[in-house]
Amino acid sequence: MSQRDWPxxxxxxxxxxxxxxxxxxxxxxxxxxxAVEMARDVYTRRSEGVSLWVVPxxxxxxxxxxxxxxxxxxxxDKIYRHPTFYDIPADVKNI
Amino acid sequence: xxxxxxxxxxxxxSIPLEDRNSALMQRFQSRIDAEEKVEPTDxxxxxxxxxxxRQISQHAHSEIVGMLPEGNWITRAPSLRRKMILLAKVxxxxxxxxxxxxxxxxxxxxxxxxxxxxxxxxxxxSSIFNYPTPTWADVGAIGWLVDGAAIMNQVPxxxxxxxxxxxxxxxxxxxxxxxxxxxxxIMIALSQGTAEQKRMAQEALNRWxxxxxxxxxxxxxxxxxxxxxxxxxxxxxxxxELRQKFVDVTVPQAEFxxxxxxxxxxxxxxxxxHYEFGxxxxxxxxxxxxxxxxxxxxxxKKRRKAHDDGAWVREAALxxxxxxxxxxxxxxxxAE
Numbered sequence: 001m002s003q004r005d006w007p008x009x010x011x012x013x014x015x016x017x018x019x020x021x022x023x024x025x026x027x028x029x030x031x032x033x034x035a036v037e038m039a040r041d042v043y044t045r046r047s048e049g050v051s052l053w054v055v056p057x058x059x060x061x062x063x064x065x066x067x068x069x070x071x072x073x074x075x076x077d078k079i080y081r082h083p084t085f086y087d088i089p090a091d092v093k094n095i
Numbered sequence: 096x097x098x099x100x101x102x103x104x105x106x107x108x109s110i111p112l113e114d115r116n117s118a119l120m121q122r123f124q125s126r127i128d129a130e131e132k133v134e135p136t137d138x139x140x141x142x143x144x145x146x147x148x149r150q151i152s153q154h155a156h157s158e159i160v161g162m163l164p165e166g167n168w169i170t171r172a173p174s175l176r177r178k179m180i181l182l183a184k185v186x187x188x189x190x191x192x193x194x195x196x197x198x199x200x201x202x203x204x205x206x207x208x209x210x211x212x213x214x215x216x217x218x219x220x221s222s223i224f225n226y227p228t229p230t231w232a233d234v235g236a237i238g239w240l241v242d243g244a245a246i247m248n249q250v251p252x253x254x255x256x257x258x259x260x261x262x263x264x265x266x267x268x269x270x271x272x273x274x275x276x277x278x279x280x281i282m283i284a285l286s287q288g289t290a291e292q293k294r295m296a297q298e299a300l301n302r303w304x305x306x307x308x309x310x311x312x313x314x315x316x317x318x319x320x321x322x323x324x325x326x327x328x329x330x331x332x333x334x335x336e337l338r339q340k341f342v343d344v345t346v347p348q349a350e351f352x353x354x355x356x357x358x359x360x361x362x363x364x365x366x367x368x369h370y371e372f373g374x375x376x377x378x379x380x381x382x383x384x385x386x387x388x389x390x391x392x393x394x395x396k397k398r399r400k401a402h403d404d405g406a407w408v409r410e411a412a413l414x415x416x417x418x419x420x421x422x423x424x425x426x427x428x429x430a431e
Contacts, residue, residue, distance in 0.1 A: 030415070031419070046270070
């Protein structure tokens with residue numbers, strides 16, 4: 001009974017005009033056009049979106065989870081990148 | 096729907112009990128204790144992965160097989176309004192199955208393997224879908240009781256420690272409330288109708304009450320692996336606790352309809368603030384799980400037939416996509 005799966009696509013939905021597309025899940029489809037149709041039926045049955053992106057899952061290049069600390073934790077102590085790091089006297093306005 | 100995939104039968108060794116004291120395990124458990132979500136690329140114990148594949152896939156299979164008892168009534172719905180609603184509901188169940196299959200696939204199993212497990216009988220689906228829907232009132236009772244019980248089960252799953260499952264459950268729960276309300280509305284219409292319609296509603300309640308209570312799975316005392324699944328925050332509320340909650344909210348709804356819950360032992364306990372109810376027929380439950388319910392064979396026969404009948408479509412779509420890709424490549428090469 002085994003057979004080859006249709007390729008996997010990741011689905012992104014733009015909920016409203018002015019918002020970015022957001023990942024909502026994935027679908028299997030034989031080709032990109034079918035992936036759009038499948039994504040519409042599976043992820044927007046209740047007006048959840050005004051636009052769809054589908055991307056072959058194999059095309060996504062992700063950061064390696066083993067590099068998480070090296071990649072992201074080094075930013076933890078760089079608090080001077082945030083405006084609240086700086087003391088400005090209360091008398092100074094509009095800054 | 097449902098957490099029956101978490102109920103392991105005695106003697107089933109497919110899911111190992113883990114050594115809780117290893118360093119990796121302790122780190123994993125402390126993340127769970129801190130309410131962190133586990134994502135697909137994170138390290139996880141083999142037992143955690145296997146439990147989730149089993150639970151999520153059986154949940155998905157339940158949604159897919161669950162389309163059959165109600166799909167049976169789409170062509171015979173009593174009005175266009177009811178037909179549109181039922182079509183939308185059955186389409187939702189298919190959609191829920193697809194969200195859940197995708198979540199299971201993040202654990203490293205293919206869609207084809209998952210479907211194979213259902214069709215060969217290796218994987219189970221919820222016991223509830225092995226009961227027949229002889230009248231239109233059964234469609235109402237399924238929405239009211241079966242989807243009601245599903246909501247009880249699924250709401251705590253939204254807080255499951257495995258991220259993709261929790262996210263799929265949030266989507267499912269948002270859509271499930273419509274299912275229950277449309278079912279209860281059918282029951283209201285019937286119970287306020289003619290004497291014969293009211294009798295239909297009562298008979299459907301009689302058929303679905305006990306199987307709905309069985310959906311919550313064996314009693315806590317008889318649940319194997321339950322404490323491990325609680326510790327891993329896969330399951331967050333026990334079977335008996337969920338079942339009690341369901342009875343407490345559903346009995347007043349039956350009273351509103353003027354229908355009688357088919358349990359002579361049912362009574363309100365003012366001290367505990369809960370309904371007491373009779374003993375579930377666990378022999379029946381085990382028979383249904385073992386494949387001997389009223390509709391087990393028919394459901395699987397229909398699923399296999401649908402899968403086999405669709406095989407040529409799946410193959411043709413792939414062949415067409417490949418042909419078109421090849422043709423585009425040729426056109427592109429000629430243009431250079």
